[in-house]
Amino acid sequence: xxxxxxxxxxxxxxxxxxxxxxxxxxxxxxxxxxxxxxxxxxxxxxxxxxxxxxxxxxxxxxxxxxxxxxxxxxxxxxxxxxxxxxxxxxxxxxxxxxxxxxxxxxxxxxxxxxxxxxxxx
Numbered sequence: 001x002x003x004x005x006x007x008x009x010x011x012x013x014x015x016x017x018x019x020x021x022x023x024x025x026x027x028x029x030x031x032x033x034x035x036x037x038x039x040x041x042x043x044x045x046x047x048x049x050x051x052x053x054x055x056x057x058x059x060x061x062x063x064x065x066x067x068x069x070x071x072x073x074x075x076x077x078x079x080x081x082x083x084x085x086x087x088x089x090x091x092x093x094x095x096x097x098x099x100x101x102x103x104x105x106x107x108x109x110x111x112x113x114x115x116x117x118x119x120x121x
Contacts, residue, residue, distance in 0.1 A: 021057070027042065027058065028090070031082060032087075036080050039058070066083065067081055
């Protein structure tokens with residue numbers, strides 16, 4: 001039996017913690033779909049993400065080596081983001097997860113409604 005205690009390095013906890021937030025997968029899907037993008041274009045594509053949250057998300061993905069950031073010495077400075085090769089290798093798995101979610105979304109929502117109706121007020 002495998003143990004998943006929070007001691008040492010647990011790749012499952014680590015990766016799910018980093019990618020399981022509200023924005024990381026959306027940013028990666030956006031970059032995968034559109035290719036190289038500027039910050040403002042990413043923010044326009046994901047319209048409900050704040051500037052601060054997009055900055056934090058991009059930095060985290062960059063730290064993990066999933067997104068690269070290129071700064072051009074222009075006035076004003078131009079910054080572009082794109083998936084790294086490592087980030088691209090993750091995309092088929094994210095796409096599979098999205099496909100699974102779309103396939104089972106109706107059942108999941110129906111089960112949630114049943115559970116809500118069964119709980120006392």
